[in-house]
Amino acid sequence: MTDTARKAGRRRAALKNALxxxxxxxxxxxxxxxxxxxxxxxxxxxxLHKWNMISPMEWVGLGNYADLLTSGNTWEVFSHTxxxxxxxxxxxxxxxxxxxxxLNQKLKARGFLRAAYFVPVVTSWVAVALVWQWLxxxxxxxxxxxxxxxxxxQPGWWTDPTWAIPSVILASAWKDLGFVMVILLAGLQAIPxxxxxxxxxxxxxRWRRFWSVTFPLLSPSTFFVVVISLINGFQVFDQxxxxxxxxxxxxxxxxxxxxxxxxxxxxxxGTASALSWILFAVIxxxxxxxxxxxxxxxxxx
Amino acid sequence: MKKTWSPMATCALxxxxxxxxxxxxxxxxxxxxxxxxxxxGDTQVTVRYMNFSSNDGHEADLxxxxxxxxxxxxxxxxSVETVPYADYAAKLQTAVAGGAEADVFELEYASFISYAxxxxxxxxxxxxxxxxxxxxxxxxxxxxxxxxxxESFSNVVLFYNKDLFDxxxxxxxxxxxxxxxxxxxxxxxxxxxDGVWGDYQPISYNEFYKTVAQSGGEFLNAAGDATAFNxxxxxxxVNWLTGKSGKTMPTDAxxxxxxxxxxxxxxxxxxxxxxxxxxxxxxxxEKAPDLNWDVVVEPGNTTKASAMFSNAVGISAKxxxxxxxxxxxxxxxxxxxxxxxxxxxxxxxxxxxxxxxxDAYLAITPPxxxxxxxxSLDAVALAPVVEKQQEMQDVINDELAAVSAGRASAEDxxxxxxxxxxPLLK
Numbered sequence: 001m002t003d004t005a006r007k008a009g010r011r012r013a014a015l016k017n018a019l020x021x022x023x024x025x026x027x028x029x030x031x032x033x034x035x036x037x038x039x040x041x042x043x044x045x046x047x048l049h050k051w052n053m054i055s056p057m058e059w060v061g062l063g064n065y066a067d068l069l070t071s072g073n074t075w076e077v078f079s080h081t082x083x084x085x086x087x088x089x090x091x092x093x094x095x096x097x098x099x100x101x102x103l104n105q106k107l108k109a110r111g112f113l114r115a116a117y118f119v120p121v122v123t124s125w126v127a128v129a130l131v132w133q134w135l136x137x138x139x140x141x142x143x144x145x146x147x148x149x150x151x152x153x154q155p156g157w158w159t160d161p162t163w164a165i166p167s168v169i170l171a172s173a174w175k176d177l178g179f180v181m182v183i184l185l186a187g188l189q190a191i192p193x194x195x196x197x198x199x200x201x202x203x204x205x206r207w208r209r210f211w212s213v214t215f216p217l218l219s220p221s222t223f224f225v226v227v228i229s230l231i232n233g234f235q236v237f238d239q240x241x242x243x244x245x246x247x248x249x250x251x252x253x254x255x256x257x258x259x260x261x262x263x264x265x266x267x268x269x270g271t272a273s274a275l276s277w278i279l280f281a282v283i284x285x286x287x288x289x290x291x292x293x294x295x296x297x298x299x300x301x
Numbered sequence: 302m303k304k305t306w307s308p309m310a311t312c313a314l315x316x317x318x319x320x321x322x323x324x325x326x327x328x329x330x331x332x333x334x335x336x337x338x339x340x341x342g343d344t345q346v347t348v349r350y351m352n353f354s355s356n357d358g359h360e361a362d363l364x365x366x367x368x369x370x371x372x373x374x375x376x377x378x379x380s381v382e383t384v385p386y387a388d389y390a391a392k393l394q395t396a397v398a399g400g401a402e403a404d405v406f407e408l409e410y411a412s413f414i415s416y417a418x419x420x421x422x423x424x425x426x427x428x429x430x431x432x433x434x435x436x437x438x439x440x441x442x443x444x445x446x447x448x449x450x451x452e453s454f455s456n457v458v459l460f461y462n463k464d465l466f467d468x469x470x471x472x473x474x475x476x477x478x479x480x481x482x483x484x485x486x487x488x489x490x491x492x493x494x495d496g497v498w499g500d501y502q503p504i505s506y507n508e509f510y511k512t513v514a515q516s517g518g519e520f521l522n523a524a525g526d527a528t529a530f531n532x533x534x535x536x537x538x539v540n541w542l543t544g545k546s547g548k549t550m551p552t553d554a555x556x557x558x559x560x561x562x563x564x565x566x567x568x569x570x571x572x573x574x575x576x577x578x579x580x581x582x583x584x585x586x587e588k589a590p591d592l593n594w595d596v597v598v599e600p601g602n603t604t605k606a607s608a609m610f611s612n613a614v615g616i617s618a619k620x621x622x623x624x625x626x627x628x629x630x631x632x633x634x635x636x637x638x639x640x641x642x643x644x645x646x647x648x649x650x651x652x653x654x655x656x657x658x659x660d661a662y663l664a665i666t667p668p669x670x671x672x673x674x675x676x677s678l679d680a681v682a683l684a685p686v687v688e689k690q691q692e693m694q695d696v697i698n699d700e701l702a703a704v705s706a707g708r709a710s711a712e713d714x715x716x717x718x719x720x721x722x723x724p725l726l727k
Binding site (some may be wrong): 018052053054055137138139140156159160161246247248249250264265267269 | 390391394395397415416418419420421552553554555625689692693695698700702703706710
């Protein structure tokens with residue numbers, strides 16, 4: 001066989017190989033292309049236009065972005081979103097960690113409890129939000145009834161602008177507790193027993209062992225929880241839509257809720273697309289900062 | 302070589318076919334018969350019809366009209382899509398954007414203009430409009446061209462529970478009543494311990510523009526480019542709507558503004574007076590056959606003014622079955638079957654030119670005083686139509702909610718409404 005023929009054969013084999021790779025990728029690549037990437041690029045195109053979805057599009061360049069960045073409303077919805085994250089993240093992380101540590105002990109009915117805490121995670125948001133709306137009903141809800149029994153003030157929850165976001169935070173933290181618990185539980189179980197024993201031999205008490213051994217070794221799981229929760233937090237929508245509808249008087253309107261309103265209620269598809277891209281940029285920036293920052297505190301030992 | 306390629310080709314074809322299927326789905330009309338209006342004899346065309354007004358109680362009535370039409374036109378099949386009112390605007394808009402709208406679709410008066418202006422509706426000028434009340438047929442013209450046909454009209458009256466009035470020893474409401482009479486009665490009728498409320502009127506945009514008119518004011522100026530409600534009439538309207546909450550009317554926390562809350566309250570005999578539409582007649586009669594109730598023209602403040610709503614039906618400019626769609630449009634809005642069904646089932650009223658055709662409707666009881674429906678038409682407050690309708694409504698609703706929750710004064714709320722709505726009108 002000549003050298004060129006061998007070369008051609010190798011090239012054919014490489015091509016064949018690449019095509020087979022494509023065939024096996026197709027089942028996920030085609031839907032990704034058709035239902036994710038294509039709409040994404042379409043929305044980038046739409047964001048450069050003024051479009052009410054029924055009339056022809058009108059080119060405005062970066063006008064939609066300029067309008068959004070100079071509008072007080074944009075800063076308002078982002079500050080509500082941030083407020084939500086600031087309340088939600090510590091609550092769900094501390095709660096999830098507490099339950100994970102508790103359910104990592106040898107307890108009776110441990111399997112049942114682990115499953116029970118996970119049930120809300122797989123429950124529909126609409127059902128959960130309606131139940132919490134009922135629990136937090138200002139006049140006849142269970143929470144205010146109990147607060148009244150012990151003589152504490154009974155807030156107006158979702159009917160009061162100052163309590164609307166805390167209401168949503170409570171419901172969200174409750175629902176996602178199980179998810180955080182499962183991740184942290186897996187992290188806890190991956191910590192080698194010998195290290196704990198070595199620390200015990202060195203005379204470390206329970207508390208010291210937790211803060212100096214367990215917690216640092218849990219940092220990869222913590223990092224994962226924080227990244228995922230922040231991304232989901234910026235995209236918070238379902239619970240707000242069902243519980244408060246963004247109200248009262250826009251006091252709990254979040255970024256995605258505003259995108260929904262702009263597109264489907266106000267017929268401003270261009271502005272809505274532009275706001276989606278701004279949200280994307282914010283999430284990307286926040287995640288990039290975390291990826292850089294993690295080198296300082298995440299311990300993969 | 303060929304052997305190794307063929308599964309590849311198969312896969313590629315399958316992927317292409319899948320993509321084609323997706324594209325095919327987004328094309329909309331289910332019609333594949335090729336024939337335009339069924340003239341080709343044995344082919345049947347399908348006309349898709351999307352609506353909201355049959356939702357929640359009148360689905361079977363729409364079905365009656367569809368069956369009658371299909372009997373007369375065996376070559377046309379009507380495929381009905383019914384969407385709840387709350388989701389309708391978004392659904393229609395998205396469908397039009399994606400080119401997947403039904404061949405024929407329902408529109409409220411307030412949104413007709415934007416669809417007509419956008420070229421989404423087929424021009425049906427020349428269609429016979431003699432069967433419709435002239436003013437209603439004209440309402441669906443744009444630049445002298447007909448873009449839709451009136452389908453129905455309805456209005457809002459005051460429902461009241463006679464037994465609760467009797468028990469409190471009060472006279473029934475009359476046409477001569479004003480807000481002051483209503484308020485006195487509402488206070489006397491409210492008994493929170495028994496869960497009985499005197500009054501229910503939504504604290505919303507629709508009630509606001511009407512109560513402004515009932516106080517002798519105007520919502521927009523004559524040119525329609527600025528608001529005109531920030532005056533004494535507007536102040537009266539805000540105070541009237543928000544002042545009831547928690548006193549004679551249940552609050553949001555009690556459940557107000559949740560679906561069917563007011564209907565259930567009235568039909569269970571726990572609500573004395575209720576401001577709602579005549580489309581509720583059939584529901585109340587059916588849900589509470591033993592309830593002793595009647596209706597009256599809504600009380601005014603300084604003058605009478607009743608809300609009047611009208612819906613229309615238009616044909617998509619992109620529909621491939623224009624002729625069949627026109628046949629359905631005409632039948633659905635003016636046939637005797639439609640008129641009979643609407644009247645017998647107390648659905649929204651047919652927009653007939655000849656009002657004697659409504660006699661059959663007026664004869665049905667309850668309510669005994671159906672004449673109030675026609676009397677209300679003597680003084681009508683028409684809904685302001687602006688391009689940024691939903692944003693305007695949201696502003697008004699939010700400000701009204703702030704006043705009723707005690708977070709803002711009526712004066713501040715009015716000033717805020719004006720400041721936020723005026724820029725939307727430019």
